[in-house]
Amino acid sequence: MPQQSPPAPKTAAELSGDAILRTRxxxxxxxxxxxxxxxxxxxxxxxxxxxxxxxREVLHRIRRPLLHSHRIAVTSIKGGVGKTTVSTLLGLVMAENRGDRVIVVDANPDAGTLADRLTGETTVTVRELLRDLDRINSWTEVSRYTSLAGRLQVLASEQDPAAGNAFSREEYEDVCALLDRFFNVIITDSGTGLVHSAMEGTLKLADSLIIVGAPTVDGAGRASKTLDWLFAHGHGALAAESVAVLSCDRTSDEVDRARIRDHFRARCRAVVEIPHDPHLATGGRVQLDRLRPATRAAAYELAALMADQFVT
Structure with a gap:
């Protein structure tokens, strides 16, 4: 009778939770x-x-792990369509539901309002961070240049209109190189238009893109022209995988919203509508727990769609 091999030695792996807990x-x-x-x-x-x-499925998608930093750009060729609101909602949802570090950066060259919508603190801005860039070597030092909205870090834009652009392309790239060392998700609220210097750097470094528009003739038209510009200037792959967000603060029964949604579904990876919400309409500090359920659900769906592109 052939001799049987001795049983493999027991290991601690056999006492995993999946192995010893009764199925419920x-x-x-x-x-x-x-x-x-x-x-x-x-x-x-x-x-x-x-x-x-x-x-639960949406939360599972939002919490998808990251092995290295991921940069999300929020943009549109038109101002006043809700880029800052979208950046704010995305940042808050990501930071609240992930265990890693999330920062939102105001790259608006015209005294952006991102920090006003999140923390109200604009005394320290990206200009001070750029000034001290070579002396920042730790998380503690970085956090002195940001403000905090819950778990979300916020980097404010230059607030003095006389100071010129908050970012040049080179400066934006330098700031991102620093943030890449300390943050997992970097969200950039870009300024109006696509041809200012910082926008060049934003698009060059972006891993994924959000195009913001509105379900109106001008809001939808400008968002579609944003896509036209991206395809014409070498950003076709980024544009094709972008998510279109329609901010529904302004709506009209005369507009065929279904046709607008279908248009962007054919040009982008997905479309999300942010409903009109009295809390967002005030223009003040944004708090997730004060949103209507439909608005909150849309913000979570947007965060899940962006996390779908995280490389693990």
Whole structure:
């Protein structure tokens, strides 16, 4: 009779949670489904609702891990369509739901309002960071030039109109080289237009792109022209994988919104509509818990779409 090999030695891996925990059916986290589970002593479990399962799936996508930094540019050829609002929502959702470091950078050359919408602190700006760039060697030193909105770091733009552009292309690239060392997700709220110097650097370094427009004749037309410009100037691959965001502060029954959505779905990777929201309409400090549910859901879907492109 052939001699059998001795059993492999036991290891700690055999005591993993998946191996030793008894399987338990998925439980709902709230609502009447949770009440039924509790009142029945766990005997009746209706399971999570379809909406709850969808929310869990969106959160799972947002939390996709990153091996190196990822730069997201938020842009449009037209001002006043909600780029800063979109950058704000994206930054807050990413920072609240990820375990790594997220920063949003105001690259608007005309005294941008990003910091006003998030922290209200604009005494220290990118200009001071650029001045001291060669002396910054640690996370603690970087954080002296940013303000904090929850877990989101915010780098404000130059607020003095007489100071000229907050960024040149070279300066933006220098700042990104520094931020790459300390942050996992870098969101840039670009200025109006596509031809100023900092925009060249933003597009050159961007890993993914958000095009912001509105469901109006001028808002949709300018967003589509933004895509035209990108394709014509060597950024076709970035544009084709971009996400179009339609900010619905201005709407009209005379506009065919379905046709606008179909247009951008044919040109971009996805389309997200941010509904009109009284909290956002004030123009003041943005807080996620004060958003209407539909607005919050749209912000989370946008964050999930951007995280879908993270390279792991």
């Amino acid at each position: 059916s998925d439980e709902p986290s709230g609502g009447w489904r949770r009440a039924v589970l509790r009142l029945s002593g766990g005997l009746l479990n209706p399971g999570p609702s379809r909406e709850e399962l969808r929310e």
